[in-house]
Amino acid sequence: MELNEKQIKILDVAEKMFAENGYDGTSIRAIAKEADINIAMISYYFGSKEKLLEHLLKSKTANFTIELENALATSTDYLEKVDNVISLLVRRIHKSRRIYKIIHFEYSNENRHIDFKSYLDSKRKNYELIEKFIKDGQAAGVFSKKVNIPLIFPTVLGTYFNFYYNKKSYEETYQINPKISLDDFVHTTLTEHIKQTIKALLTYEV
Amino acid sequence: MELNEKQIKILDVAEKMFAENGYDGTSIRAIAKEADINIAMISYYFGSKEKLLEHLLKSKTANFTIELENALATSTDYLEKVDNVISLLVRRIHKSRRIYKIIHFEYSNENRHIDFKSYLDSKRKNYELIEKFIKDGQAAGVFSKKVNIPLIFPTVLGTYFNFYYNKKSYEETYQINPKISLDDFVHTTLTEHIKQTIKALLTYEV
């Protein structure tokens, strides 16, 4: 589906507002006002509020398998590859943090009949690449064989999102100036912590 | 504040519904119907919907500092203490997962003027205990000194919640029967993975 300027504007505004105030907490009137368009245009373009959310998910959970394959190919050293993959993952989820927040909240909502296929497909493909990488590393004797591979993703993404969801309280602890240096903190300190955690886990022998 | 039977019922129903469908996605009419009471009783008892949420947060984020102190005192071995603390933490957040979900969603919502003091107080006290424990372990030469202490909590809690928020998709991967064995999975496999991760991180020398 090709999107014109106004449709992109609507999707951008909707992403921001859904993430900040929730799907149910955001009225299409509020979206229309913020996007500076008439209320009826949203139904005209997307059909309904639910379909707007579906369009949003589809357009923003594009697969980044190729990026991941590149990150895995950059080096011959397994631990260096871990660093590269973590850097990529954190950068990617930080950029898409709003969409992920919406998904986290709505995916488990029984009242919603939204199609999460594109999200789940992307998730599965990424997992398969990582699983292969870790099994290779295990075969090469670099990684521990006792690690629970499917639970590595929750540790990587979860660390980021638990930080993000409690951002306000960490801003105190770390004296982060929210406007200027949140991005910096994520891409330096937080990324470094996650790299350290996963490398430790993958090389930990009980 | 002392609560009678009906008030407790209302809070229990509200907790479940707020967590499942969100605060804005849950009407007080739906809560009243589910709790089998008249709509007006919620205003009568709690004043308003927002105050109902505040009551809920206050009554369910009770401090468990003492439990944590006990877990830290059970053994003399530092790594065994880590195991005990993780077991306690996971058990605790799993039991309170609905309240945490509500907090994660509403804490970052600018439109809401809810008092999160009791949650933040509890968080801070727990952190101080853990910080002291880790610094002791570092001084004793058991734990690595390069670990980022404030980010350990996001790793522990985040791993749990990222699993929980994507439960549906992990149920496929792990063939978990959601009704019977989710609790078991959390308290065995997931807890073990987190223990392994944190012990690895705390003993990892770069």
Place this chain on the structure above:
DNA sequence: ATAAAAATTAAACAATCGTTTAATTTAAAC
């Protein structure tokens, strides 16, 4: 320049929202 199609608008729709009212029933106190 004219006709057809697409985009945009203000207004209205019924439904639902949180909250309040005023009346009635139940429980407690004396």
Place this chain on the structure above:
DNA sequence: GTTTAAATTAAACGATTGTTTAATTTTTAT
């Protein structure tokens, strides 16, 4: 047993919700 207070109810309040309508403007094609 009577009085007072507390609990419970159905109904109504105005505001807001997502969506649709029908009319108008703008753009595109011929």
